[in-house]
Amino acid sequence: MTTLLAEDVVWDSLTQREFLGIISNEADRLSKLVNDLLDMSRIESGNLDVNRLECSLGDLLQRAAQRAYPSPLDRLVVNLPGDLPQLYVDPQRIEAVLRNLIENAAKYSGDNSPIMISAG
Numbered sequence: 182m183t184t185l186l187a188e189d190v191v192w193d194s195l196t197q198r199e200f201l202g203i204i205s206n207e208a209d210r211l212s213k214l215v216n217d218l219l220d221m222s223r224i225e226s227g228n229l230d231v232n233r234l235e236c237s238l239g240d241l242l243q244r245a246a247q248r249a250y251p252s253p254l255d256r257l258v259v260n261l262p263g264d265l266p267q268l269y270v271d272p273q274r275i276e277a278v279l280r281n282l283i284e285n286a287a288k289y290s291g292d293n294s295p296i297m298i299s300a301g
Contacts, residue, residue, distance in 0.1 A: 210250055217277060231271045238268055238300060245279035253287040253296050260299040 192200070223229040239261050246257050268275070286296045 235267045236272045245276045249283045251287050258297045
């Protein structure tokens with residue numbers, strides 16, 4: 182943000198949009214981190230409310246992968262059977278768990294290693 186506010190530099194609109202996109206993504210990531218920390222505090226105090234809904238594992242995985250940083254989409258391989266039953270879970274919290282697993286796989290596996298997710 183400070184870079185964009187510098188008065189001694191003139192930024193073209195494409196560069197400004199790129200910086201703003203990065204700022205937006207990082208703000209979202211920090212917001213998720215704060216929410217995760219708040220959830221951990223609620224768990225420890227026994228005050229975590231769980232909102233269970235019927236969900237598709239495929240949909241949860243897709244949203245988690247789209248929000249993961251670094252993005253694993255080019256090497257993510259998902260293998261789910263067509264007859265996989267719906268889940269009855271808190272979608273936000275399960276998505277956060279899946280996102281964390283995907284992010285860890287993307288960070289700690291080799292750059293060209295596939296990230297494989299399967300269920301059966």
